[in-house]
Amino acid sequence: MSEHDAHDATPALGTHGGPAGWQRAHPDAPVALQRNRWQDAAWSFLYKDDTRYAPAPADMEAVAQASRRMRAGEPGAVHGPVINAPVWTWEVPLYFWFGGVATGAWFVSVACDLAGDHRSAAIARRVSLVAVAPSPVLLIADLGRPGRFLNMLRIFKPRSPMNLGAWALVGFSGLAAAAVGADLLGRPRAARAIGGSNVVVGSYLGSYTGVLLATTAVPLWARSRLFLGPIFVCTAAATGAAATRLTLVAAGLPHGHPTRTALGTIETGAMAGELILSSLNERRLGRAGLSLEHGTPGRLFRAAKWGVRIGLGLRLLRAPLGPRAHDVASLCYLGAGLAFRYAWVGAGQVSARDDETVARMARGAVTFDDRLTGGPRGRRLASIARAPRGAGRLAARYPELVRRASLRAERLLGMSGTVAGRRGTGAPPTHR
Amino acid sequence: MTTRAAPTEIAIHAPDAQRMGFFTDTTVCIGCKACEVACKQWNDLPADGSRFGRGSSYDHTGSLNASTWRHVRFVEIAEPTPQAREDAVQRLEAGGGGRVPDIPATGGGSGSGAGDLDLVAIASQRAAPPGAVDVAAAVAAMDEWVFMSDVCKHCTNAGCLDACPTGALIRTEFETVVLQADVCNGCGYCVPACPFGVVARDPDDGRAAKCTLCYDRLQDGLEPACAKSCPTDSIQFGPYDELVDLAARRVGELHARGMPDAYLYGASDDPDQELAGGLGAFFLLTQPPERYGLPAQADSPVQENVLPATTAAYGAALLAAAGAAAAFLGAARRSAGHGPLRFARRRAIRSWQR
Numbered sequence: 033m034s035e036h037d038a039h040d041a042t043p044a045l046g047t048h049g050g051p052a053g054w055q056r057a058h059p060d061a062p063v064a065l066q067r068n069r070w071q072d073a074a075w076s077f078l079y080k081d082d083t084r085y086a087p088a089p090a091d092m093e094a095v096a097q098a099s100r101r102m103r104a105g106e107p108g109a110v111h112g113p114v115i116n117a118p119v120w121t122w123e124v125p126l127y128f129w130f131g132g133v134a135t136g137a138w139f140v141s142v143a144c145d146l147a148g149d150h151r152s153a154a155i156a157r158r159v160s161l162v163a164v165a166p167s168p169v170l171l172i173a174d175l176g177r178p179g180r181f182l183n184m185l186r187i188f189k190p191r192s193p194m195n196l197g198a199w200a201l202v203g204f205s206g207l208a209a210a211a212v213g214a215d216l217l218g219r220p221r222a223a224r225a226i227g228g229s230n231v232v233v234g235s236y237l238g239s240y241t242g243v244l245l246a247t248t249a250v251p252l253w254a255r256s257r258l259f260l261g262p263i264f265v266c267t268a269a270a271t272g273a274a275a276t277r278l279t280l281v282a283a284g285l286p287h288g289h290p291t292r293t294a295l296g297t298i299e300t301g302a303m304a305g306e307l308i309l310s311s312l313n314e315r316r317l318g319r320a321g322l323s324l325e326h327g328t329p330g331r332l333f334r335a336a337k338w339g340v341r342i343g344l345g346l347r348l349l350r351a352p353l354g355p356r357a358h359d360v361a362s363l364c365y366l367g368a369g370l371a372f373r374y375a376w377v378g379a380g381q382v383s384a385r386d387d388e389t390v391a392r393m394a395r396g397a398v399t400f401d402d403r404l405t406g407g408p409r410g411r412r413l414a415s416i417a418r419a420p421r422g423a424g425r426l427a428a429r430y431p432e433l434v435r436r437a438s439l440r441a442e443r444l445l446g447m448s449g450t451v452a453g454r455r456g457t458g459a460p461p462t463h464r
Numbered sequence: 465m466t467t468r469a470a471p472t473e474i475a476i477h478a479p480d481a482q483r484m485g486f487f488t489d490t491t492v493c494i495g496c497k498a499c500e501v502a503c504k505q506w507n508d509l510p511a512d513g514s515r516f517g518r519g520s521s522y523d524h525t526g527s528l529n530a531s532t533w534r535h536v537r538f539v540e541i542a543e544p545t546p547q548a549r550e551d552a553v554q555r556l557e558a559g560g561g562g563r564v565p566d567i568p569a570t571g572g573g574s575g576s577g578a579g580d581l582d583l584v585a586i587a588s589q590r591a592a593p594p595g596a597v598d599v600a601a602a603v604a605a606m607d608e609w610v611f612m613s614d615v616c617k618h619c620t621n622a623g624c625l626d627a628c629p630t631g632a633l634i635r636t637e638f639e640t641v642v643l644q645a646d647v648c649n650g651c652g653y654c655v656p657a658c659p660f661g662v663v664a665r666d667p668d669d670g671r672a673a674k675c676t677l678c679y680d681r682l683q684d685g686l687e688p689a690c691a692k693s694c695p696t697d698s699i700q701f702g703p704y705d706e707l708v709d710l711a712a713r714r715v716g717e718l719h720a721r722g723m724p725d726a727y728l729y730g731a732s733d734d735p736d737q738e739l740a741g742g743l744g745a746f747f748l749l750t751q752p753p754e755r756y757g758l759p760a761q762a763d764s765p766v767q768e769n770v771l772p773a774t775t776a777a778y779g780a781a782l783l784a785a786a787g788a789a790a791a792f793l794g795a796a797r798r799s800a801g802h803g804p805l806r807f808a809r810r811r812a813i814r815s816w817q818r
Contacts, residue, residue: 085717086710086713086716088716089716090712090715091716094719095712095715095728096733098727098728101727102749102752103727103729103760107754108755109541109754109755110754111539111754111756113757115658115659115660115759116656116661119652119665135781142788142789143791143792144792147789147795149816174651174652175652176649176651176652176672177648177650178649183632183647183648186631187631189474191626191766192626192766193770195629231785234785235778235785238784240777243774243777246769247766247770247773248627248657249623249657249659249765250656253656254765257769258772258773261776262780264777265777265784266784268781268784269788284816285816287812288812290792290795290796291792293798294788294794294795294796295791297794301791384656387757391754391760394659394760394762395760435647438647
């Protein structure tokens with residue numbers, strides 16, 4: 033027998049040459065050549081006695097000080113990229129806009145009900161439902177794996193704004209459809225009750241988009257964390273009121289009706305608030321705000337601001353120009369809202385590529401008041417093993433069921449992607 | 465020393481498991497990229513194409529992305545800083561603090577420029593007693609070229625894990641962060657939520673992807689592929705606490721040998737000041753972090769911002785709803801009151817309400 037034949041060719045896993053060779057020979061069989069507790073990692077040239085790799089116990093304070101010293105002060109040369117730019121495409125800002133219109137229209141419908149104008153309220157609810165309808169489509173179209181959109185609802189995760197947003201979208205759409213359905217069935221009181229409760233969900237739907245952007249490492253968004261939500265809410269209220277106003281005018285709401293007056297007030301107030309908040313935010317952003325000025329996002333931002341100014345001007349001059357001027361102002365607000373959404377999302381992509389600003393933000397040197405603070409560290413506790421019991425056990429099966437349904441849906445829709453199963457990291461191979 | 469993640473995370477628990485991590489010592493990295501190859505082989509990742517001249521760098525494999533989970537970054541500092549050059553020359557001219565003997569090629573009146581260090585000449589001086597040449601000073605005056613094998617940091621406060629809306633990203637029993645490829649639906653939120661630019665979405669595949677710290681190997685008691693392949697033990701793998709202790713010793717040793725700028729990135733600092741609550745994969749660096757494309761300070765952007773941002777946003781939304789109601793009630797009251805337009809408004813209301 034030659035030396036070659038004597039070589040141990042036992043495979044590391046499973047049965048040699050057999051089908052499904054990746055399976056263990058028997059359950060819990062050890063991996064061949066494995067040493068328990070990663071002992072193979074402990075061998076090293078460097079650990080030998082004569083290399084002085086790390087012989088003496090360290091002065092931990094000196095080590096910590098070196099780390100602090102090198103990470104303090106002004107950053108030197110930055111060899112980026114430091115962070116990855118967001119991968120969101122045109123669907124996302126458009127979804128933000130539609131979601132904002134839906135929320136704003138819903139607020140208007142509830143206010144109409146409160147003021148006693150139930151006919152306008154019913155129309156506003158329909159405007160809201162029509163506006164929210166394209167939102168899931170846009171959201172799904174933006175996914176890398178659209179067939180798995182259900183996985184968003186696999187879990188309820190308050191920590192993740194996108195997860196809560198997906199639930200809010202589902203809840204809002206459902207309640208809006210129920211309220212409109214009650215209208216159609218001639219149950220105005222039920223419609224009003226559902227409408228009132230939907231304000232709680234709608235308030236999140238209209239505002240979480242700002243939170244979604246603020247909870248990223250992108251300097252422009254993260255440093256605007258207290259302003260992005262309110263700015264987006266202003267846009268939502270203004271565009272929602274504008275859309276409702278145009279619809280009501282088309283439906284024959286007469287000039288001089290208090291609903292028309294109130295809608296004009298909401299539009300003006302919200303858009304003026306938007307301009308003020310944006311200006312305040314830009315002033316305090318400093319370097320991070322530069323990405324709002326350059327390129328396409330900068331042009332969109334300027335166009336949006338001019339849209340708002342023209343709209344405000346037309347409203348001021350509505351007495352000599354006639355009621356049609358106010359309709360043009362509403363159109364201006366709708367367009368400005370859309371441009372604002374595209375500008376904010378696009379500017380974030382520019383900001384993420386601004387390595388210098390990212391580095392300066394990490395050293396707490398972008399804005400004068402927004403110093404880096406520690407996370408909510410008090411909440412950190414030791415993890416303990418918890419096995420769900422009773423009803424919790426049933427609930428724990430839900431994510432797995434949704435996951436399987438998603439994979440099946442993806443396969444049925446033929447959207448399993450071009451290179452599915454390419455990775456060896458747990459994805460089951462999917463065939464077209 | 466061990467820092468633990470928040471209990472609200474989606475996590476796998478195992479009674480015997482402990483936190484495992486990577487310690488990457490850049491001072492012994494030789495830039496061979498064996499770890500990149502080993503990672504791609506084990507995880508079945510495609511090549512990205514080898515291309516020189518990316519940003520006029522010798523680094524031909526680009527950066528961390530969806531199909532490169534280990535990446536050896538070449539930190540090429542073509543010129544030493546003026547300060548480093550001046551310091552080195554002065555020390556050499558002054559006799560190197562009593563340690564450097566007269567080196568003819570280094571500006572002792574031999575005619576060569578002060579900045580032109582001749583390493584051959586320095587080496588020839590080795591005929592003198594060993595240790596007589598201040599090699600640190602000689603190296604400081606040369607171009608600097610540092611390598612760093614970059615990888616997912618497996619943060620204690622992981623931004624990607626907080627952001628993930630599907631629960632595809634989970635914490636394992638080894639307190640590493642792993643992306644379940646069969647759950648991820650490619651929403652892309654983890655990409656900007658990572659303060660280190662690690663997670664990326666594969667443009668062909670649609671899903672996000674990142675280092676798993678070889679979760680499959682760990683479960684079978686094997687060390688990760690990159691650590692296994694590293695020929696100089698620049699990448700070391702082990703129980704987190706042991707690694708931190710070893711790394712701190714190494715920093716102390718380097719300080720004693722005249723490298724005061726050696727420091728740990730992601731371990732050893734106060735828990736409150738630590739990057740993302742402590743990095744499961746931490747590094748020994750000798751340059752400011754930005755040279756390696758790393759932020760000097762970072763935390764999970766979600767944990768940092770979600771509460772203030774949500775409070776401001778939701779509060780503004782409720783205010784907007786209240787404002788809308790106020791506008792309507794105000795308009796209704798005005799139209800009911802006295803005024804020149806009173807009758808016209810009443811007619812309008814009647815015609816609309818029918």
